[in-house]
Amino acid sequence: MEPDFSPLAEFLGDEFDGYLISADGGDSNQLYLSGFDAPDPYVTLYTPEGIHLLVSTLEFGRAKKESRADTVSRLSDYDYRDKHAEHGAVVGKAKTVAAFLADHEVDSLAVPADFPLGTADGLRDEGVAVEAETDDVLTNIRAVKTDEEVEHVHAAQDANEAAMRAAEGLIRDADVADDGTLTHEGDPLTSERVREEIEVTLLRHGCALDETIVACGADAADPHDRGSGPLRADEPVIIDIFPRDKETKYNGDMTRTFVKGEPSPEIREWFDLTEEAFEAALDAVEPGATGADVHDAVCDVYEAAGENTLRADPSAETGFIHSTGHGVGLDVHELPSLSPSGEELRPGHVITIEPGLYDPDVGGVRIEDLVVVTEDGYENLTEYPVELVVE
Structure with a gap:
């Protein structure tokens, strides 16, 4: 039996295109939303149309088999190494995630209150609206x-x-x-x-x-x-x-x-x-x-x-x-x-x-x-x- 994420869709409403988590599998909301556990941070995007993961090549095969995601993408699909080399870790990651979001037609995001600040600022620099939610939406769903x-x-x-x-x-x-x-x-x-x-x-x-x-x-x-x-x-x-x-x-x-x-x-x-x-x-x-x-x-x-x-x-x-x-x-x-x-x-x-x-x-x-x-x-x-x- 899969969790009911309809309250998350209702929360997004017309204000946000998606909900994004950037954390490792030790974050319980990340584990719950993605259905996937990994020791290194990865990205999970929820939209009313589906759940989408962005992971390293190392985790790609396992994520496709084990996660509840509708699609799984690799960092390499968005030239992460080149972006990292040119812009550094934080900005390079933000540019990679922004490209991933663009593929899913997401321009505005709700994120957890503890979402990485550097990634949020980097996404804003790329034209993505990012707002931290304080309603504990996923935590309430998980309850x-x-x-x-x-x-x-x-x-x-x-x-x-x-x-x-x-x-x-x-x-x-x-x-x-x-x-x-x-x-x-x-x-x-x-x-x-x-x-x-x-x-x-x-x-x-x-x-x-x-x-x-x-x-x-x-x-x-x-x-x-x-x-x-x-x-x-x-x-x-x-x-x-x-x-x-x-x-x-x-x-x-x-x-x-x-x-x-x-x-x-x-x-x-x-x-x-x-x-x-x-x-x-x-x-x-x-x-x-x-x-x-x-x-x-x-x-x-x-x-x-x-x-x-x-x-x-x-x-x-x-x-x-x-x-x-x-x-x-x-x-x-x-x-x-x-x-x-x-x-x-x-x-x-x-x-x-x-x-x-x-x-x-x-x-x-x-x-x-x-x-x-x-x-x-x-x-x-x-x-x-x-x-x-x-x-």
Whole structure:
């Protein structure tokens, strides 16, 4: 199933002839629009009549086979080397792209807000009107997933669950040293060792990741602290894994909180309360609700229990100090947002639900699942159990 680019055509209207991206395949909008991934920058032109690529000779054959483009052209078709030699890299590229645009009868362009300035100025010098759009048109289109995209996210989440099982297994099988630290096969069980196990497991499932959170005790009180050093018994360990499938490029995202031993009464209370907030958020997910509605459902639970939130105190440093969730797809953080400014939820939105509580004097607790909004509610793409104590 191909994405529906009609909203992009509607955005262009009578004002623009086309939409142009100049970036490598690491740019998610470029990857999405072209259906092609390359390590070096290339050009994708969208017009209501079709999608057209301008690539190096090196990528020409692969782009013709793998991309969703209607036409694929080479830089050499427009004498790029001669233009580069005569005018330099920036102007030479702009003159090459301008010739490519002329072949597609494009005189006016909308471009992403982060479009290369030198290329934009060079195109203007060649008589092409270029205007940066700030409506995040493609990002909004990407937010609504096709059935195939949901399957890609689900597959990444399945790999994620395998990695979480491996991480939990290390903690469950650990021994407790006299000083309260966890050990595994005679060595200290550290955040770094657990991350290694997560990364190896993900590689075996065709996924990779740049960062993983394995944070214990006070480290877990900072939602984005990656964690370091030995893990300890009776203290919460937050594990947040967000892998990317190496083939499809779609992401998963999941968080669990584990305690090896006996959690403090406050951590147990926090966990139960966070699970209640988590369920309240899920109950609020449906088409037509907003991300703000879901976020409010979490804040209502926490505030009713006397816990602090950013909604109640925008300067809060403890309590519930982040949004409830975000979209997941080609980027691990994308639209829609489940926050005070969260937009309307639509079928096909894939979102995280991740309430949590944090205090350096106590530690932290977070629970996160990945769900897709459906016509009548949601489907949870996560099957991993929610349990605090590992034994």
